[in-house]
Amino acid sequence: MSILTTVKEVLAASSQNTNRGGGTTESEGGYWCHDCSERVLDLDVEGSEPPTCSECGDEMEFERSAGSTGCAC
Template structure:
């Protein structure tokens, strides 16, 4: 009986959210340097801080956040 109650309790628990709650819709990526900056953290133009190249925007999809 304890096994059934343990399974019920495990299924009833809420799963933690993988995404931070700050309105982030994705991240900017530098393909040359592999630098990533979340859109919520970006200040100004999307330019790579390491090489100065323009960064591309990539939306996050699913539960796996690009954060």
């Protein structure tokens, strides 16, 4: 087995699982402040009100995850 084959197998195995968090609750998206480029995962926000940006104090905007990768990027 060559090193190239080993690397390919490792990369293929690591990309098969879309559950990146390992937890039981999945993220629906994240809150963003586009002016400051700050992001807060929806699972880290308590309550139903959008959080305020820690940099500028403005209300953050919710954006949904694409869903296919498990990432709210």
